[in-house]
Amino acid sequence: MSVDIQTVRRIAKLARIQVSENDADLESMTTELNAILNWVEQLEEVDTSNVSPMKSAVETSLFQRADKVTDGGYPEKIVKNAPRAQDNMFVVPRVVE
Amino acid sequence: MSNMQERRGQVIQGVTGDWEVVVGLEVHAQVASNAKLFSGAPTTFGAGPNENVSLVDAAMPGMLPVINQFCVEQAIRTGLGINAKINLKSVFDRKNYFYPDLPAGYQISQYKDPIVGEGVVTVDLADGQSVDIGIERLHLEQDAGKSTHEGDHSLVDLNRAGVALMEIVSKPDIRSSEEAAAYLQKLRAILRYLGTCDGNMEEGSLRADVNVSVRKSGDPFGTRCEIKNVNSIRFVAAAIDYEARRQVDLIEDGGEVDQETRLFDPNTGKTRTMRSKEDAHDYRYFPDPDLLPLEFDQSVVDEIARNLPELPDQKKARFIEELGLSAYDAGVLVSEKETADFFEEAAAGRDPKIVANWTTGELFAALNKSGQSLSDCNVSAKQLGALIDLIADDTISGRIAKDVFEIMFEKGGNPAEIVEERGLKQVTDTSEIEAIVDQVIANNPDKAAEVKTKPKAIGWFVGQVMQASGGKANPKAVNEILKRKLES
Structure with a gap:
């Protein structure tokens, strides 16, 4: 498996990671990513057909919580680090649906 | 499928x-x-x-x-x-x-x-x-x-x-x-x-x-x-x-x-x-x-699964099989849980078909007209049931019941009290009805004669007597007395 420049640019955009506009700069990143993908691909050589996926490093099951209200009620704290807030709401550049 | x-x-x-x-x-x-x-x-x-x-x-x-x-x-x-x-x-x-x-x-x-x-x-x-x-x-x-x-x-x-x-x-x-x-x-x-x-x-x-x-x-x-x-x-x-x-x-x-x-x-x-x-x-x-x-x-x-409540399909089937309701009425009644609960409470110990008719008929019409929902309307399931009881035991006629229902819906209140306060009790005392019948016949001799040749004309008399009694006369008694007096 390998990726091309277009794919790298698209993934960067979807992940909101800023990358260079010009193809030459993206080329090296693409090469690096393909090297990683190739390396991971080597793992496929190991036969895991009889091994069940490891779901956790610790042998435990998902902890479930009771349906009780134990949190919330501090809107000032929630918006405290916001660059801009108004009436305890986050203020962001206008998003249009 | x-x-x-x-x-x-x-x-x-x-x-x-x-x-x-x-x-x-x-x-x-x-x-x-x-x-x-x-x-x-x-x-x-x-x-x-x-x-x-x-x-x-x-x-x-x-x-x-x-x-x-x-x-x-x-x-x-x-x-x-x-x-x-x-x-x-x-x-x-x-x-x-x-x-x-x-x-x-x-x-x-x-x-x-x-x-x-x-x-x-x-x-x-x-x-x-x-x-x-x-x-x-x-x-x-x-x-x-x-x-x-x-x-x-x-x-x-x-x-x-x-x-x-x-x-x-x-x-x-x-x-x-x-x-x-x-x-x-x-x-x-x-x-x-x-x-x-x-x-x-x-x-x-x-x-x-x-x-x-x-x-x-x-x-x-x-x-x-x-x-x-x-x-x-x-x-x-x-x-x-x-x-x-x-x-x-x-x-x-x-x-x-x-x-x-x-x-x-x-x-x-x-x-x-x-x-x-x-x-x-x-x-x-x-x-x-x-x-x-x-x-x-x-x-x-x-x-x-053991604790699942009865669901709409099961309830509908039960309403049809056990209560004898039509598929249509059963379907309407179970479509909202609130309605089904109301109906079941009102129908407990009563004729389910009559309760279904009142619920899907008078009650739904009144709710539609007023734009209210069942939960915020004045009539409770118990009260609708009590109203139906008053018809069943001949305290009021079905026609008066509709008037009582309207009062219940508009202002709230128990049907028995409304009937009592407003003197709407059905007249079942035959002598009282006979007096009204006699009066109506005496006032309309021509129509009375007509009944002998046209038995259907008796319907007009039923209407007149009911009106004269303020709707309170027992319609069955009125019919019987009129038949006896006019057809003989």
Whole structure:
């Protein structure tokens, strides 16, 4: 498996990671990513057909919580680090649906 | 799917012939829980901005999700209510996208391994036909926050962020806007019977994404459009009607339907493009490393199954078989849990058919007229029952009962007291009725003579006597006395 420049640019955009506009700069990143993908691909050589996926490093099951209200009620704290807030709401550049 | 062959779907007439509408619904139902799916913040509607938000919901660094057991149980419960397969192991995945109302940059959802698999909901249509609509899956996921827009900025309130939703996905088995509306109505009723979702569409506890495509009969499925977040049953039907017509016109004009997300505008009755193709869904799902797979034993499912309430279909069958109601009346009465509960309380120890007639007749008419719902109207089930008792024991006639009902509905009060206060008791004392009959006959000798040749003319006398008694005379007694006096 390998990726091309277009794919790298698209993934960067979807992940909101800023990358260079010009193809030459993206080329090296693409090469690096393909090297990683190739390396991971080597793992496929190991036969895991009889091994069940490891779901956790610790042998435990998902902890479930009771349906009780134990949190919330501090809107000032929630918006405290916001660059801009108004009436305890986050203020962001206008998003249009 | 036994009825699928004979069933006639909605036909859209185009210049090139008839088109068939294909619809699938994704319904988002908010779990009726106290706390959110992965945090201890409350879910109450109408709280102040960001009041119901924990640091987990705001995706502050280092915060970890812990699942709410009650929400898991409600998903299982709902799965059982839609006759679906419950998966003893399911997985939570991250659905990645960026939007200001989603602080983590991903929604915790279930992708490949949902908690509930395939099921079926049987839907009754207006013409008496039933249609089985297949369920593809039900999964648990987080709701997003809410943004409101002001000038060049948007305000984000995360109160809804993290609230537990059950996304119930139907198969593309729906063939008309009527079926879609009936399906949503039925699903809502099932959720409310189960108590797993309050079904309140105005508050957004239940909303639907509607997938619509068109095709010529027998063709493969056409390209679909998804109409997002439709929040009333009526709008679902309207959106389908508009969208199907739009697609047919588009295709017949030589165009192609783009697979896209659209919005329904209730003011214009139209749908419009919501997201551009550039941002086409590419969610890069992967299992959430913060959450282990959700696993439980069959015994958990069995225990929930044992405690399931009677659901609309079962209740309808019982109303027909045990109470002798018509399929239509039974269907109407079970369509809302509230109505079914009201009817059952009023019918306890009484003639169910009479109670059904009063409920679907006088009561529904009055509710429709006043725009009230059963829960905020003046007449309680006990009071309606008491009114019917007064007819049964001849205290009042059916006609007077309607007047009493009107007073009960307008002003409230117990029927027996209203009858007493207003002197509406039926006159069963024959001597009193005889006196009125004699008076009416004496005043109308010509008409009296007519009855001898035209027996049907007696009806006129019944009316006169009833009127003279202020409607209080027992109609049966009036008939008997008139017959005796006029026909002999």
